[in-house]
Amino acid sequence: xxxxxxxxxxxxxxxxxxxxxxxxxxxxxxxxxxxxxxxxxxxxxxxxxxxxxxxxxxxxxxxxxxxxxxxxxxxxxxxxxxxxxxxxxxxxxxxxxxxxxxxxxxxxxxxxxxxxxxxxxxxxxxxxxxxxxxxxxxxxxxxxxxxxxxxxxxxxxxxxxxxxxxxxxxxxxxxxxxxxxxxxxxxxxxxxxxxxxxxxxxxxxxxxxxxxxxxxxxxxxxxxxxxxxxxxxxxxxxxxxxxxxxxxxxxxxxxxxxxxxxxxxxxxxxxxxxxxxxxxxxxxxxxxxxxxxxxxxxxxxxxxxxxxxxxxxxxxxxxxxxxx
Numbered sequence: 001x002x003x004x005x006x007x008x009x010x011x012x013x014x015x016x017x018x019x020x021x022x023x024x025x026x027x028x029x030x031x032x033x034x035x036x037x038x039x040x041x042x043x044x045x046x047x048x049x050x051x052x053x054x055x056x057x058x059x060x061x062x063x064x065x066x067x068x069x070x071x072x073x074x075x076x077x078x079x080x081x082x083x084x085x086x087x088x089x090x091x092x093x094x095x096x097x098x099x100x101x102x103x104x105x106x107x108x109x110x111x112x113x114x115x116x117x118x119x120x121x122x123x124x125x126x127x128x129x130x131x132x133x134x135x136x137x138x139x140x141x142x143x144x145x146x147x148x149x150x151x152x153x154x155x156x157x158x159x160x161x162x163x164x165x166x167x168x169x170x171x172x173x174x175x176x177x178x179x180x181x182x183x184x185x186x187x188x189x190x191x192x193x194x195x196x197x198x199x200x201x202x203x204x205x206x207x208x209x210x211x212x213x214x215x216x217x218x219x220x221x222x223x224x225x226x227x228x229x230x231x232x233x234x235x236x237x238x239x240x241x242x243x244x245x246x247x248x249x250x251x252x253x254x255x256x257x258x259x260x261x262x263x264x265x266x267x268x269x270x271x272x273x274x275x276x277x278x279x280x281x282x283x284x285x286x287x288x289x290x291x292x293x294x295x296x297x298x299x300x301x302x303x304x305x306x307x308x309x310x311x312x313x314x315x316x317x318x319x320x321x322x323x324x
Contacts, residue, residue: 011063
């Protein structure tokens with residue numbers, strides 16, 4: 001028998017405030033058409049004043065717990081992927097732990113920007129298959145509206161706030177690709193590309209939180225190539241090919257990146273979960289958000305084979321092959 005980390009619950013949370021593209025026309029030289037044409041984004045959600053990343057994460061966690069029919073203390077560990085923590089420390093994971101009423105186990109954060117959820121999911125899988133934890137709550141949560149330069153039309157229109165969560169549980173399986181659960185993963189990073197996407201502030205460098213900076217065109221070229229490569233590598237690790245995939249669940253950064261990657265993978269767009277039009281780029285939250293929406297809409301079903309892939313600042317990128 002083989003131990004697999006199987007998804008048994010999923011949930012998401014979006015702040016109440018919805019910001020359509022037209023709102024940016026009031027302060028920037030931009031338009032709804034310009035934003036939609038270049039990104040596919042039509043609207044996004046922004047956290048309210050005082051609404052923090054841990055609050056978003058806790059709401060998504062409670063939704064996943066309800067979906068799984070579990071209580072908080074049924075969870076052994078929490079991993080939160082985020083680049084926008086409430087505080088420098090303690091971790092968002094421990095804040096979520098307190099907010100959902102979990103009084104046992106452990107929690108920690110993972111920071112790999114937009115690739116953060118892939119990194120967190122891979123770490124959660126390792127905890128499960130090693131026997132360190134039976135059930136792990138994996139959350140992606142972000143408040144990127146806090147680090148936007150509202151004078152930069154190339155970046156501030158792209159990002160939104162939100163959170164998504166999965167619960168993984170250790171289950172005995174046959175050890176084949178028909179098993180439910182995480183089948184493989186592939187992680188990568190290359191610090192030489194740091195200047196393509198970064199925040200120009202931090203505790204030890206400037207003592208300030210800083211603002212997001214991005215070289216969009218250069219990042220686009222890297223994204224399609226690296227996302228395609230990491231998805232292929234993750235599939236090859238378990239001797240699977242593109243035609244075995246039921247759903248691609250990509251990081252929701254830009255519709256052109258999503259379309260370009262799907263084309264290179266040979267997967268039609270009707271087998272790609274797309275939420276970027278409604279949420280914008282929610283960084284580490286985008287994949288679990290998209291998974292939760294895909295389940296809610298009746299697209300992702302038990303037994304479906306998913307490939308989730310993402311790239312973010314670092315550069316950091318990776319993919320997970322998962323049977324739902």
